Amino acid sequence: MEAGNIQPVDINHEMRSSYLDYAMSVIVARALPDARDGLKPVHRRILYAMHDMGIRATGSHKKSARIVGEVLGKYHPHGDSAVYESMARMAQDFSLRYMLVDGQGNFGSIDGDSPAAMRYTEARLGKLAEEMLVNIEKETVDFAPNFDDSLQEPTVLPSRLPNLLLNGSSGIAVGMATNIPPHNLGELSNALLYMIDNYEDIDEIAIDKLMEFIPGPDFPTGGIIVGMEGIVQAYSTGKGRVVMRGMAHVEEMRTGRYKIVVTEIPYQINKTTLIERIASLARSGKIDSISDLRDESDRTGMSIVIELKRGSQPKKVLNQLYKYTTLQSTFGVQMLALVNNEPKLLSLKRALQHFIEHRREVITRRTEFDLRKARDRAHILDGLIIALDNIDAVIETIRSSADVDEAKSNLMTRFKLSEIQAQAILDMQLRRLAALERWKIEEEHKEIMAKIAFYEELLADSKKILVIIKEDLQELSEKYGDERRTRIAANASGDLNEEDLVEDEAVLVTITERGYIKRVVAITFRTQGRGGRGVRGHTTRDQDEIMMMIPARTLDTILFFTDKGKVYSEKTYQIPEASRIGKGIPVVNILALDADERITAAIPVPDFNNAAFCTLTTLGGRIKRVALSEFASVRPSGLIAMGLNGDDKLGWAKLTSGDDEIILVTELGKALRYSEKQVRSMGRPAAGVIGIRLAKGDKMTTMDVIQPNSTLLTVTENGVGKQTRLDEYSPKGRGTQGILTIDKNAIPIVGKIVAARVVQQEDHLTLMSTGGVIIRLKVKDVKTAGRATRGVHLMRVQEGDTVAAVARIAAEDLKQVGVDLETENDTPDDGQKELL
Incomplete structure (x- = not known):
């Protein structure tokens, strides 16, 4: 008896090849739709089988079990539940914007109810499905052998409809997934007609032009899309996040109380789960204004009634529902489809x-x-x-x-x-x-x-x-064609104001060299004595260094300026909060930065009416003023804040009143003070004028605004700092070299100046090193010395570590978070050696 041939096989090679075969099978033959007809193989086989059986939209319905059996026996060698569930979804008016199957019987509900067994339901082709099969008998598409080579099946349908975008698709393959939102037929048709009319110049058609016809997805369940940023990003790149909100309104009851009535919910949200979540929040007291909750939905439409207690604020409760429940949810757009049997991420234009x-x-x-x-x-x-x-x-x-x-x-x-x-x-x-x-x-x-x-x-x-x-x-x-169901709130504000949920508090926003951002409550870091070692304030990854810290309040609007001369804006509370040692999230998740664009300055703006100008300075010493009102409405893609010459980069931005004095400080210790009136106001694209003449090898390190009863605090790379009275810096003319602000012979010892801040005695400082160590101390503990002195150790940095950023925490912010400026006192570390 022969045992047979035993062939040695390399396990690595076998696993790679077998897994790759499996992955490609899932990607091509199961999970992803074809870019041409927008169908996965199972949906295409269902529609073709019904067409082949003669089940037309004008004919009678046939048992679902009969259709499923036909598909299984001829084309789809998988489980019957996969086929039936796919067919049932094509018959659900809450899943597909335009149904492809006309069902008769229980095909499930928006409450999450499963369809009835296939032996109880009946189906036939929908009218739009017939449009997808027109002329299939005229050799318009390729056919391929079925699983046992006994029959031929179409590899794609002729599809007179742009079904990929019309009904969307979702699926999880191996290592990739697709999630395409549905759209309105009339809008898609108009966009396609425009592209056809301009077919010779199709490469010149911009997404903005197509969005004039297709403003955004149109979900079958209606609702509201909040903001345009996610839509623009999704249509431009194929990936984006679309924020959806349910449709709700407030009604006054006879008793003088109010009720919130939800008539539409976000796409793919289970109504029963939503109601259970609201009830749970009411029971736990997280939303304590709800007195009663009931579902009054019927055949005429949806109606979730939320009665409120007397004295409750309905708008605030509605915002709480948006925050804590799926009444507001996110649709993660991933427009991935098969192009020539290869998965491709498609923009709106490419899909059309x-x-x-x-x-x-x-x-x-x-x-x-x-x-x-x-x-x-x-x-x-x-x-x-x-x-x-x-x-x-x-x-x-x-x-x-x-x-x-x-x-x-x-x-x-x-x-x-x-x-x-x-x-x-x-x-x-x-x-x-x-x-x-x-x-x-x-x-x-x-x-x-x-x-x-x-x-x-x-x-x-x-x-x-x-x-x-x-x-x-x-x-x-x-x-x-029909009317759009989903409304788009391009600028979500007013009645749907999220700021009602946000506590106004002082925070620190940090940005790292690699573009990670986070916000931390300012009092997270206790004050320490001068010269302390600090606490760990950031989890670095691959030596990711802290680039800047911005003290702000949660309700402020932060203007982010980049080295390319552009400005972006975002509310502080929209920046995710993290722990003291958390690394945060990539800033590109919040701002639409270009790949090679870096944030170099950021200023919090409590009110755009309280400051007249924004003064900008570049690393090359150029300066300009621009009216702050120019930045009141910054579009998501950013605005040009300052024109740049050559390789120069925008470095600093400060708010000024029009009558302020500014001070410029360089790395090698030069400082120049003059009135901002010496810099005329310019438009956003202007490149500015010379602010300070730099010596060879020197560059700007700080620009700040002079304040009454303040001093200039300078900090070097090695953690050495001092205060200097501002009257020692006599005003000079714009464009001069300035005067010394540090002992130039000490620079090799203490390092170059990394930051200079105009501070007051009740302020606190937060110093952060490149290694992520943070120390907070009081300004009054920092020695006051003359311009040409070195200073004292403010922070003991480890070998190879340097000070990366210095943030001033204003006294008024400290008072608002409960810090008693009179009683809070720390004993400075003993044995500090002053550098004379």
Whole structure:
């Protein structure tokens, strides 16, 4: 008995190849839709099987079990539950914007109820599904063998509809996923018509132009889309986050109390789960204003009634519901689809282009099919006309022939006919010899020749094919188009104000060199004595260094300025809160920065009416003033804040009143003070004027605004700092070199100046090192010294570590978070060595 051949196999190679085969099978054959018809294989097989069974939209419904069995037996070698659930979803008006299956019976509900068993329900093709199957018999698409090579199935449907965007899709493959939102048919048609009209310049069409026709997704459950940023990003890149809110309104009851009535909920949200969550929040006291909750939904529509206690503020409760429940949720757009059997992330424009190209191919193949059939018919009619013109000779030839085959051969020889023409003459009935029948043949021949000319002309001119696509889209839009269900709140504010939920408190916002941002409550870090070692304030990753700290309040608007001269804005509370040692999140998750763009300055703005100007300075020493009102409404993609010359970069930004004095400090210890009036106000694109003349090898390190009863605090790389009275810095003219603010001989010892701040005695300072160590101390504990001195140790930095950022925490902010400036006292560390 032979044991057989044993072949050694490398486990790594076998696992890689087998897993890759499995992954590609899931990606191509199960989880991702085709970019052309927007269908996964299971949905395509269901629709084709129903078409093949003759189950039309105008016909009778058939048992779902019969349809599922047909799909399983012929095309889809998987479980029956996968097929039935997929078919049921195509029959749910809350899942698909435009249903593809017309169901009869219980196909599930928005409450999460499962469909009834397939033996109880019936289905037939929806009207739009029939539009996706039109002309499939005309060789418009490729067919492939089914799982057992016994039948052929279509690899894609002809699809007159842009179904990928029309109904969207969701699926999880191996290592990738897709989540495409549904859209409105009329809007998609208008965008496609515009692209067709400008097809020669299609590469020049911008997303902004397409969004004039398609402002955003249109969910079957309605609701509100909050803001445009996520939509723009999703349509531009294929990925984005769309914030959805349920539709609700406030009604006053007879008792003088109020109730909130929710009539629409976000897409793919389970109504029962939402109600249970609201009830849980009411029971736990997290939302303590709810007195009663009930579901009054019926066949006419949805109605979730939330009664409030007397004296409750309905708008605040509504905002709490948005914050703590799925009444506000996020749709993560991931427009991933198969293009030539490869997964591709598609922008809105590319998705529309793929549909147009698919329709061009379908119409071309349909025309070629029709042309071939027309030519075949014309060929037969030519033979019939020859026979009618020579009817006596044809009859004589047939009568003189011994059998049918000889008659066919004799006809072909005598009248120079093809075999097909000869057979058609033999099959011709005697009634066709009547004069009227002869006229019909001649008329049919003329019509066929006209069709042939039309088909040939169509194939020769691609523009005419685009015209046909246009006509199809216009017809479908008129026939099936409807009004948008989902409203879009481009600037979500006013009644839906999230700030009602935010506590106004002092925070620190930190940004790292690699672009991680977080906010931390300012009192997280206790004050320490001068020269202390600090506490761990940041979890660094791969030596990610702290770049800046911005003291702000949660309700402030922070203006972020980048090295490219652009400005972005975001509310402080929108920046995720993190623990003292948390690393935060990438800033690109909050701001739409370019890949090579870095934040170099940030200023919190409590009120755009309380400051007149924003003063900007570059690393190269240029300065400009611009009216702060220019930055009151910054679009998500940012605005130009300052034009830059050459390789210069924007470095600092401060709010000024118009009558302030500013001070510029360089790394090598030069300081220049002058009135901001020496810098005229300019528009946003202006490049500014020379602010300070820099020595060779020197560059700017700080720009700040002079305040009454303040001092200038300077901090060096090695943690050495001092205060200096501002009257020691006499005002000079703009564009000069300034005066010394540190002992220049001490720079090799204490390091270059990393920051300078105009401070007051009751303020606190927060110093952070590149290694993530933070120390908070009082300004009054810092020694006051002259301009040309070195200073004292403020922070003991470890070897290889340096001070990265210095933030001033204003006394008024400390008071508002409960810090008693009189009683809070720390004993300075003993043994501090002052550098004279």
